[in-house]
Amino acid sequence: MTKQEKNEVIELLKGKFSQYNNFYITDTESLSVAQVSNLRRVCFDKQVEMKVAKNTLIRKALESIDAEKYAGVYDSLHKVTALMFSENPKDPAVIISGFRKANNKEMPVLKAAFINGDVFVGDNQLKALTQIKTKNELIGEVIGLLQSPIQRVLGALENKDNAVAPGAVVETPAPAAEAAPVEAEVTPAVPEVEATPAAPEAEAPTETAAPEADASETPAE
Numbered sequence: 001m002t003k004q005e006k007n008e009v010i011e012l013l014k015g016k017f018s019q020y021n022n023f024y025i026t027d028t029e030s031l032s033v034a035q036v037s038n039l040r041r042v043c044f045d046k047q048v049e050m051k052v053a054k055n056t057l058i059r060k061a062l063e064s065i066d067a068e069k070y071a072g073v074y075d076s077l078h079k080v081t082a083l084m085f086s087e088n089p090k091d092p093a094v095i096i097s098g099f100r101k102a103n104n105k106e107m108p109v110l111k112a113a114f115i116n117g118d119v120f121v122g123d124n125q126l127k128a129l130t131q132i133k134t135k136n137e138l139i140g141e142v143i144g145l146l147q148s149p150i151q152r153v154l155g156a157l158e159n160k161d162n163a164v165a166p167g168a169v170v171e172t173p174a175p176a177a178e179a180a181p182v183e184a185e186v187t188p189a190v191p192e193v194e195a196t197p198a199a200p201e202a203e204a205p206t207e208t209a210a211p212e213a214d215a216s217e218t219p220a221e
Helices: 003-019 033-045 055-066 071-076 091-103 123-130 135-161
Strands: 022-027 049-053 081-085 109-115 118-121
Touching (some): 003 055, 003 081, 033 081, 049 055, 055 081, 071 109, 071 118, 091 109, 091 123
Antiparallel strands (some): 109 118
């Protein structure tokens, strides 16, 4: 491989490491060409990118991005290495586990996994990685927890509505007896006092008109 070709591989790997927050470092040394091709096909179907590269080129690509950030995976770069890049942190683990069962093999071997900044080293981490919660799964669990109290309240209300079986006779309490009408207390009538006829008014004296002077009388001289 020429220097130019090596630089091209390093640039390609740098692009993948920058694109994905999750990648697996696996050992595919004992797999046949046909098995490696089959593994690539499975990865493609699951939207996982698989790249086989030299360990020295992989390390140079990582160091050129952030040497300290990826320091935990350098010791895993030995033998034949196949990288698996994925948006979903657990898909590569599921693929490796399923591939082993389907082919009755212990390959590929998980050497290390870089998941959102955390490093998992060793094949014994594979089972735990298959059980990682994805972001969508975590969001679903949170939503479920938030809805749980509401669902309990709705369930309680529904059970309450269904407590009376259809067709059941519901006894209606008899109306309270009406109170007997209270007779109005009758106040005995006060006997009317016989009106005493008023004393006859005294007749006003009849004034006697003074006799008018006779008009024919001659006034005294």
